[in-house]
Amino acid sequence: MMNTLPYKTKQFFFVLIKISIVVAAFYFIYLKLTRNSSFEYSGFIDFLNKNNLFSLKIIVFLVVLTGFNWFFEILKWQKLVSVTRKISFKSALEQSLGSLTASIFTPNRIGEYGAKAMHYTKEFRKSILLINLLSNVLQMSVTVILGIIGLWFFVSAYPIALNYSKIFLTLTLIAFIITLMVFVLRKTKFTIKGFSLEKLKGFILNYPKKIIFYAFCLSLLRYLVFSFQFYYLLAIFGIDIPYLHAMAFITSMYLLASIIPTIFIFDVVVKGGVAIYLFSYVGVNPVTVISITTIMWLFNFMIPSIIGSYFVLNFKSPKN
Incomplete structure (x- = not known):
């Protein structure tokens, strides 16, 4: 249908879509800052003032950590895409x-896949979707590996009332379901948008191992940066916990929060709830925990999203 429309009409609809994405993103940010029941803007500002968080030194350091966080992510994307097509760091930044x-209001940032693919012509888009999946899998792998280690230390150090028989039964059921799914998928030609499991497996197995390792290292560096940023905020708010001890809480929080499906804009609420529960074992005030998770969200997602809105508005469809 779009092919039958006049060129100027297409351009008008294209601009309208870009503006709609930016307006929707800003609206969701506005909702998070003003209408979230777990977050009071005025109280949040007063709490930050009391803890002197608005000092230039602290803000600059937080911005630097955020810069490194996204620098590693952008560098990872540039490196992974280089197998299909060489792009500049600036292009990787824009994408x-x-x-x-574009994905801030979509569940689990699913919109990121389509948004990145739109920067490429049709012959590259399937590869870009798979590369983006690989990128997210690598980041999730770091979260799971460090999260399991952190959770093990946390459970070992604190007396948590656990029903081990129920946990065993639950894990057995999950293992059975996964095994059944794998068996069924192997016996059937299951496809998702034209991608079969065999193609996905072949894509990953044939991907250059050096680049996968390089991207994994960048994912690890990124994780260490934003987890240290969380620890730094704990220190700013006067929470005296040794770094390795705090990392057990932080890695457990990111692991547990990552397995809960959520709309990206409410990610801070999920992380805040999990963090409140975990840090309650060392007596950290819930207001402090919510303030830290909110600041993390503001610096690592809200500000980059605002910058990203400029790239959305200036986006031009690639020519064949």
Whole structure:
């Protein structure tokens, strides 16, 4: 249908879509800051003032950490895409931040896949979707590996009342379901949008191992940066916990929060709830925990999303 429309009409609809994405992103940010029951803007500002968080030194350091966080993510995307097509760091920056803005109101940032693919012509889009999946799998792998280690230390150090028989039964059921799914998928030609499991497996197995390792290292560096940023905020708010001890809480929080499906804009609420529960074992005030998770969200997602809105508005469809 779009092919039958006049060129100027297409351009008008294209601009309208871009503006709609930016307006929707800003609206969701506005809702998060003003209408979230777990977050009171005025009280939040007063609490930050009391803890002197608005000092130039602290803000600059937080911005630097955020910069490193996204620098590693952008560098990872540039490196992974290089197998299909060489792109500049500037292009990787535009694609990463632009897709963040476009996906901020989609469940689990699913919109990021389509947003990044739109930067490429049709012959590259399937590969870009798979590369983006690989990128997210690598980041999730770091979260799971460090999260399991952190959760093990946390459970070992604190007396948590656990019903081990129920946990065993639950894990057995999950293992059975996964085994059944794998068996069924192997016996059937299951496809998702033209991608079969065999194609996905072949794509990953044939992907250059050096680049996968390089991207994994960048994912690890990114994780260490934003987890240290969380620890730094704990220190700013006067929470005296040794770094390794705090990392057990932080890695457990990111693991547990990552397995809960949520709309990206409410990610801070999920992380805040999990963090409140975990840090209650060392007596950290819930207001402090919510303030830290909110600041993390503001610096690592809201500000990059605002920057990304510029790239969305200036986006031009690639020519064949």
